[in-house]
Amino acid sequence: MTENCEYAIQVQDVSKIYRLYEKPIDRLKESLSLTHKSYHRDFFALSNISFQVKKGETVGIIGTNGSGKSTILKIITGVLTPTTGNVRVSGVISALLELGAGFNMDYTGIENVYMNGTMMGFTRSQMDEKLPEILEFADIGDFVYQPVKTYSSGMFVRLAFALAINVEPEILIVDEALSVGDVFFQSKCYRRMEEIRKQGTTILMVTHDMGSVIKYCDRVVLLNKGHYVAEGPAGKMVDLYKKILANQMDALEEELAEMNDFSGGMDGRGSKAAGETDESEGSSKERDADGSSKCLSGQEVLSEDKNQGLMKDKISINPNRTEYGNGKAEIYDLGLFDERGNLTNLLLKGEYFEIKERIRFFDTIQAPIFTYTIKDKKGADLTGTNTMFEGADVKPVGQGDEYEVTFRQKMTLQGGEYLLSMSCTGFEQGEHTVYHRLYDIASITVISNKNTVGVYDMESEVETVLRKGQEHEKN
Structure with a gap:
């Protein structure tokens, strides 16, 4: 794979194959077999996946459970090794995968912050400078001095996310971690993600929250059962994802064929423009x-x-x-x-x-x-x-x-x-x-990418007018 300075992440023909055995003894039989008899079957968690993420992009990976979303993130972050294929990463990664990844349960919160900072390449003095901001963001009080095994899941994700997002990462990778925190902390995290996104941080996220996908992602990669399906604008990919959820595979294949046929009278998103009707129905x-x-x-x-x-x-x-x-x-x-x-x-x-x-x-x-x-x-x-x-x-x-x-x-x-x-x-x-x-x-x-209070949205239109005070005008 040739390195391209335009891309933060390049994934090329990546497959991850697991050997599945009917019984534990079959693994021993296979290793001792003189005839190299196979006692396993191959399970493709990923099959020839390829995509690229440009520097500064926010890209989402969506798909049903078992599609390989978390597996590809673990390969990108180096937690797993691909069976075949290559991954090239250009930049310092800060990853927030499943809860517990990278944390020692017997260490205190602060000890884990320093340990993970060291693993990311920061010196002790650099982490000293970042610590106040991390602790302020996590907002778990004196629990930072307690072993993390005593934390609730909400406290754990607060500290883990505070660390991941406040070390000025070049690439931030998030895997469903925000689903554990309360709604207020989730809102705080998304605001912070928006800030670092505007600063040019590359973000790769896996989530089942389609509202967040549509609101935050510049582009989306759709996977299904370990296979690459398509990539493109968030709205279009969510439409394709809905077909997979409804098991409309024939309709999905037809739409993918139309997306690849530029003579089909489609709009820029590769589908009928919003508001058009299909007379064939x-x-x-x-x-x-x-x-x-x-x-x-x-x-x-x-x-x-x-x-x-x-x-x-x-x-x-x-x-x-x-x-x-x-x-x-x-x-x-x-x-x-x-x-x-x-x-x-x-x-x-x-x-x-x-x-x-x-x-x-x-x-x-x-x-x-x-x-x-x-x-x-x-x-x-x-x-x-x-x-x-x-x-x-x-x-x-x-x-x-x-x-x-x-x-x-x-x-x-x-x-x-x-x-x-x-x-x-x-x-x-x-x-x-x-x-x-x-x-x-x-x-x-x-x-939804914007929930208001109550059961339904009044669709309010807001107008604000700022009038400067006299003292402020003098200055």
């Missing part, structure tokens, strides 16, 4: 001029979709949901669509999304009502609507008829996990009647 999508929530329904829009499979097969559905009704109707399919038309359980705060349900009827109903409700994990209703509230034009139905209903709205809930319920109801002889109801049928994960 056969849905009667409409938009209010002011972008407000709108319910769309129609009985003649289903024929084009019947041969495309069920929407619910492409998202995560609750196998233990509760459902009931009198059997006159059935919600036989449902889907969640993000602003780019992707079927997914992951939605971005601030973007428009659609909830779609398809209902089959087995009897005559004069005025069916279609609903959805979003609840928090404790079961409290947060929001929802129905076709009656929205004033939708819903016509009488008979046996064999089908309806497709699409609710379109902007996601203003805070980042977090939610539950979706839906139903088909109506009134018969003045009594409310449930034809089919699905409780907690699907999960919704909202990804």
Whole structure:
């Protein structure tokens, strides 16, 4: 590998292979075998991974559990040796990997600070200068004089991160470490990361927090099961990651092919521009001029979709949901669509999304009502609507008829996990009647890079005016 001064990190064709044995004795049998008989199978934690990180860049590595994210970080930092391939690093690395890495549990906090500083190449006098800033950032009080084995996980991560981020690193590598600290400390760490980022520090981070990925990363590398998938702008890579989470591998391959086909009419991100619709989906999508929530329904829009499979097969559905009704109707399919038309359980705060349900009827109903409700994990209703509230034009139905209903709205809930319920109801002889109801049928994960106070965002616009005092003006 040739060194390029433009790059802080160069990873070329890196593989990490582990030998897995059925029984411990098989390892001995293999080592003593005169015929070199193999008793193991190879497990590829990483398979021919290549990417580069420019100096001053903030790059995220994302992927599901078992994708090899932590393994590649350990190889870059020298904790692990690759089976094949090369890694070249240009600059002093400060790494915050899993809790406990690089710390001696029997040493005090201060002793660990000096020991790790020495390992990073700093002299005792240099660490003397940095110590006050490290201790102020960690803010764990007199516990710095106690053995770290007595620390809580929160105190441990405070000290470890304070050390990693306050030694003026040229390259900062962080692996999910911030998920342990409380929200206030996480905010403090991200502010500090933003400061050193502006100073030109290269940052390589692994996290499952997609909001942080979108907010902080200049570029993202997507891995899956030890294989390199793609790299590019954060928003685009998060879209691809959502397809992997929903097991939409065919759709993922199609999108990767489109990204490599520059004649496909794509925008600069390699996907449909936000706000475009895909007419091939056969849905009667409409938009209010002011972008407000709108319910769309129609009985003649289903024929084009019947041969495309069920929407619910492409998202995560609750196998233990509760459902009931009198059997006159059935919600036989449902889907969640993000602003780019992707079927997914992951939605971005601030973007428009659609909830779609398809209902089959087995009897005559004069005025069916279609609903959805979003609840928090404790079961409290947060929001929802129905076709009656929205004033939708819903016509009488008979046996064999089908309806497709699409609710379109902007996601203003805070980042977090939610539950979706839906139903088909109506009134018969003045009594409310449930034809089919699905409780907690699907999960919704909202990804946010700005959470405000409470359940939802008021989308406030802030204006500030500073008026100088007279004494200040004289000076």
